[in-house]
Amino acid sequence: MAEDDFKVTPWEVTGKVDYERLIQQFGTQKITPDLLREISRFSGEKMHVMLRRNIFFSHRDLDLIIKDYKNGNGFFLYTGRAPSLGMHIGHLVPFLFTKWLQDIFDVNVYIEITDDEKFMRNQDYTLEQTSEWAHQNILDIIAVGFNPEKTFIFKDTEYIKNMYPLVTSIAKKLNFSQIKATFGMDASSNIGILFYPAIQIFPTMFEKKRCLIPAAIDQDPYWRLQRDLAESLGFYKAAEIHSKFLPPLTGSDGKMSSSIPESAVYLSDSPKTVEKKIMKYAFSGGQATTELQRSLGADLKVDVPYQWLFYIFEDDDSAIQRIANEYSTGKMLTGEIKKILAQKVNQLLEEHRKKRERSEELYSKFLYDGKLAKQMWEKIHSG
Numbered sequence: 001m002a003e004d005d006f007k008v009t010p011w012e013v014t015g016k017v018d019y020e021r022l023i024q025q026f027g028t029q030k031i032t033p034d035l036l037r038e039i040s041r042f043s044g045e046k047m048h049v050m051l052r053r054n055i056f057f058s059h060r061d062l063d064l065i066i067k068d069y070k071n072g073n074g075f076f077l078y079t080g081r082a083p084s085l086g087m088h089i090g091h092l093v094p095f096l097f098t099k100w101l102q103d104i105f106d107v108n109v110y111i112e113i114t115d116d117e118k119f120m121r122n123q124d125y126t127l128e129q130t131s132e133w134a135h136q137n138i139l140d141i142i143a144v145g146f147n148p149e150k151t152f153i154f155k156d157t158e159y160i161k162n163m164y165p166l167v168t169s170i171a172k173k174l175n176f177s178q179i180k181a182t183f184g185m186d187a188s189s190n191i192g193i194l195f196y197p198a199i200q201i202f203p204t205m206f207e208k209k210r211c212l213i214p215a216a217i218d219q220d221p222y223w224r225l226q227r228d229l230a231e232s233l234g235f236y237k238a239a240e241i242h243s244k245f246l247p248p249l250t251g252s253d254g255k256m257s258s259s260i261p262e263s264a265v266y267l268s269d270s271p272k273t274v275e276k277k278i279m280k281y282a283f284s285g286g287q288a289t290t291e292l293q294r295s296l297g298a299d300l301k302v303d304v305p306y307q308w309l310f311y312i313f314e315d316d317d318s319a320i321q322r323i324a325n326e327y328s329t330g331k332m333l334t335g336e337i338k339k340i341l342a343q344k345v346n347q348l349l350e351e352h353r354k355k356r357e358r359s360e361e362l363y364s365k366f367l368y369d370g371k372l373a374k375q376m377w378e379k380i381h382s383g
Contacts, residue, residue: 006253008218009184011121013245013255019057019217026220028058028242035059038066039104048100049315050243056097058217060227061239065212069105075210075239077101078203080112083133087140088264089345090246090256092352093312095144097243098214102147108372109151110203111141116156117200120192127157139359140267142366143352149371156199162379163202166233171198173229182221201226206376210236216255217242246311249281252302265345267352274349275342278305282341286327286334297330298337305334305341313344 006015008022023030031051040047050056065075079098081091095111102109115130134155141153156163179185179194200222204211213223220242227237245255248263256264262281265274285303287293300306306327314320323340326332367373 010218010221013218014253016253017245019244022217023058026058026217026224028060028217028220028240031057031059031062031241035062035066038063042069043104048097049312050093050097052317053310055311056214056241056243058242059240060220060223061210061237062212062241065210065239068210073209074107075105075212076108076110076207078110078112078206078211078213078238079215080114080200080203081137081141082114082118083130083137084118084258085133086258086266086268087137088256088258088266089308090264091137092140092144092267093243093246094214094216095141096312099144099146101212101214102150107150108207109146110206111146111151111153112200112203113138113153113155114196114200116160116192117196120190120196131155131157138363138366139356140352142359142362143356145355146366148362148365151366151370152372152376153366154376155367159376160199162377163199166205167198167202169233170201170229171195173232174198174225178225178228182225197222197225201229204230204238205233205235208235210239212239212241214241215243216245218245218255244311247304247307249277249283249304251283252304252307265349267349269349271346271350274346275339278338278342278345279335282308282338284334284338286337287330290333293333294330297328298332298334300324300328303327303337305337308341309337309344313341313348 006017007013008017031054036047036051039051068075077098079094098109113134115127115134118130118133119125119127138153174197176194179197183197185194204213204223204226220240223238223240230237248254248256248260249265250263258264262277265277269277283302283304285299285301285306287296287298298306306323309323310320314323323332323337327337365373368377
């Protein structure tokens, strides 16, 4: 693949992503300093690290979300998860950011668990498997720390009765040509996958307010469809805030994959496993020998340990600047920055595991018994 050639779809990310080109291709907008200043007025604290460092870099109608909030109309948040055998660090990123937004703006959060899509996309999976993965993934999501009274987590296969009336109205406005053009499907695609976009669009219409979706930019095609039809059904066009991809351990191209263990750190990995993976697999932008590293320094643009620290694992701006200076000038060696990263990752995972111990007892509140969950189970949408 040529250096300037890359591919970004909801299911595949390959090559070195040029985010400037992607903004042009998808027709989104950059997050401007003015927008960041507006958000900082509400945060009352230091801006989230992924906003400060341009990891969340692109948007659709984020300015309208802020305007609605300032005018007292409010908004709500929606994100989701296609369940897998194990969640990794990359999966955690949008949830950490969404939780921060909920804390800042005190708004409802809806989290869709797409166990149906996962089952339909892989002929080898059973519904029993995807159901168990969904349960385990939900425990990890709960551990992020969302407000249980203002968060509703739902599995598609379980909540479909409440979803179906409006989903059919959405589906009626989508045709095969649109789905084929947006997602590259063909005559061999099963009819469940052809219908599925209507289900993923549905939660953007949970409230008669504007919906903000924090997600990696590969999910944008769904919301382009939503924005085409939302107003015809009496709802707002979805707003979005897009993140870049946390690179896999093995290189700065593409994104992490649950099916490639050496590319990812799983939330269940032990401290020794984390350290081993980072020391062995984390792609280095450092030089081949200590002597060369001391004289030439590292290339931070391709160095995965530095990228991980910069993206999320080193919140202190002065600390990340010191690491950048020392590593790029050769004062710091590859082994040293990898040890720093391993320590930071293990610290986050240890905190996550402690919180996850309580997830099972909170499970029912997020899915059925919490204030928002009860409201949603009592609510039947009509098309």
